[in-house]
Amino acid sequence: MKEKFVTLSFIIAPLFIFSQVGINTPNPQNIFHVDGANDNPSTGVPGSLQQANDVIITSAGSVGIGTTVPAQKLDINNGNVNGAIKITDGTQGANKVLMSDANGVGTWNALAGSWLGLLRAGAATTVPSKIDFTAGTVVGQGGAVDITADTVSVPVSGLYEITISGWSQGTTSPYLTTWSIRKNGTEIASPHYGSPIASMGTDVSTTNFFTLNSGDVISLFLSDTFNPAAAAGIAQKVSMAVKLIR
Template sequence: MKQKFIYYLILLLGNCTLLFSQVGIQTTNPQGVFNIDAAKDNPSTGVPSAAQQANDITVTFTGNMGIGTTAPTNKLHINGTDPLRLQGVSAGNTTTDHLVVIDSTGVIRNIGTLGGLSIPNPAVFRLENAQTNFLQAQGAGGSQLVPMSVVKNTIPGMSYDTSTSTITFPPGTYQITFVYEATHNATGCTISSYFVDFPLNDTTSRVHSTAAHSQGALSNHGGTITYATTIPANRTWKIALGRGQSGNCSGAGMQLAARSTQVLVFRIGD
């Protein structure tokens, strides 16, 4: 009698295991270990059609979960029109946070940080008021601050002190372009020479620009001075234009033009 009871108990447990090995809600034909048929439109046998699967949630024997599909190929597989919405996501950090992309099969992948991809972030500074007799007090090798305003700054961590014309940089690789436009009505002034001391790690790198022009008050002269550099965190740099060695202009008469004199800063990577 005792042996028969044990036999029936084992048989009952076995049947329970078979009975509950698959769970279907609103379906008698579960497509995985767990299957919800929200619209209750799945067939009693066979595989549901794509339209019937669209309202299903399924967990397979391999641990994959499908929403809108009964045959998920990833740990979470969502099939539908605009299938994912994340509401209330907070703002991230464009310097340190990673970017995600979707490959041709719809799988989300990590492609690194914005800085690692070397996508430029710009900052634009502009001279709003013309500077008369600019560099009058400076001889060759001397420089003068250019009091610019911020037009645009999309570089996270970069700040600008307008009272001292000083930029404070976050670490990274940069391209800096100084655009100048000026007039000079001094007698004999036919060659203008300028320089910019660009920031480079803990020092500076001097880059010159020299150009010939006609003498006279209506003789505009301008150009660009560009430099690519690496800069450590919290490095400061004062926006200044210097008088070069090879020009023949000196004394009063130079006017640094408003609005067309600018500094363009691009952060091009880490």
């Protein structure tokens, strides 16, 4: 009986000494090693292409995905393929970054200044009249600029800065330039400037801040007169920039 116990001890002991588990590999590189494609060599260190389908847990509790030597608690090596991580929690969306709160809990949030919708080279010849833009661009992901409908659609909910600039001239003296900033067709602001002499014209620049929802559509009009001044008759070189702040 004693001899049998000694023999069994020699058989079991290595399992406790090395205590490494390999799945699809007889050559685990650490405490727990999964070779997804079963393509690792039986000896030695797997190459980079062989490690690409591996998952490993080290004795320090680090996890490697696509690498057998994780440099951090979680080390993901996705090679040259875009999109190494996907987190879907209901706050995800285009043009967002993962931000943590005071306790380290992360959620997706819009990145300040990461999106700009710009309409430019606009003009109007009557009052009231929608500004007719002839050029535009989007910087960032999502949203849209439509130079046919003369609108900017925002990509995510957040705080936006809307800057209007341009030149206007009235038909009578004095006159008042009134921009009508509209969200989904409803006016949300009417900044205005004027001049006592129609022939002088007015260079106008104004910045406003609004909380907008994803998909809101922004447009710009040369609006009605505010008595007793006469309205501006024309507007030229108009631009409207809609910028995400936070």
